[in-house]
Amino acid sequence: MSQEPNQNPSDVELETDDTDLVPRRRFLTLAGAGLLTIGFGSLAEGLVGNLSEPFNQQIESLIFQPHQLVPEFSVNEIEPDKLIVNTFRFTPAISPVTYRLTIDGEVNNPLSLSMLDLQKLPLTSMVIRHVCVEGWAAIVQWGGVRLRDLLAIAKPSSQAKYVYFYSADGYYESWDIDSAMHPQTLMAYQKNGQPLEPSYGAPLRLASPVKLGYKLSKWVTRIQVTSELAEKRGYWEDLGYEWYAGI
Ligand SMILES: Nc1nc2c(c(=O)[nH]1)N[C@H]1C(S)=C(S)[C@@H](COP(=O)(O)O)O[C@H]1N2
Ligand SMILES: [Mo]
Secondary structure: OOOOOOOOOOOOOOOOOOOOOOOHHHHHHHHOHHHHHHHHHHHHHHHHOOOOOOHHHHHHHHHOOOOOOOOOOOHHHOOOOOOOOOOOOOOOOOOOOOOOEEEEEOEOOOEEEOHHHHHHOOOEEEEEEEEEOOOEEEEEEEEEEEHHHHHHHHOEOOOOOEEEEEEOOOOEEEEEHHHHOOOOOEEEEEEOOEEOOHHHOOOOEEEOOOEOHHHOOOOEEEEEEEOOOOOOOEOOHHHOOOOOOEO
16 A cells, blocks of 8 residues: 655545435435345455455445435433444453554544543544344444544545554454545444443444444554555455445
8 A cells, every 4th residue: 555645635525514414324224225235246246356446335335425414313222231242353452541543544644642632622422323244233322533533634635535444453444435534433432421441442443323333443543544445455354244334
């Protein structure tokens, strides 16, 4: 992956107009479009082979509307016992005092942020459904910093298309930048109104209603902006799971 520091001033749109609450979810349910594209994308990827950009993105990004909010639940709908700890390797021990989040790659202003730095930024709270492909779901409240606010400070280059997330347990994920910039994509440090516990990804994890559970990395230590996907795309994706994994 190339790094092109200070090439172009960012022209990524950063307006925070979140007022257009449109029932995207209802449309997807009615049309069955989410399931259809997952199946079709996987099939097409198999047939066409190694595309430079995942085939699914071409279809799913047509459906995905980056500025539309996913309807949220109310706090009395939280299901505190339903969020299963789903950790494939181990729970890393991370000191919140020495912890740093690095944001680098194709950005004009690389960052290294402490938890105190992050907690000074606006706190967003949302109650959403976490969906794991292993057949369970849970309504959870997450609190944290909007990733778009962090990226606004880091200033992605105009070429930026993808974002990689690296975790302290060796887990890694890549996302399309539109989903990363979605106003409900958070770097969370609270769960159900309490500080996030280590087993759930402390000190900092991804939370978002626009991606399936395996895209929601726990223990994130590095966010890398890039214009190209590497051969490695994600811990589960590299074992055959679908890359876009939108919901
Ligand atoms: N770093 C890391 N992130 C991860 C995982 C993991 O094993 N390691 N598991 C993923 C999966 S499949 C799911 S469903 C959610 C589970 O989050 P939870 O353990 O907080 O319920 O974390 C995701 N993020
Ligand atoms: Mo999962």
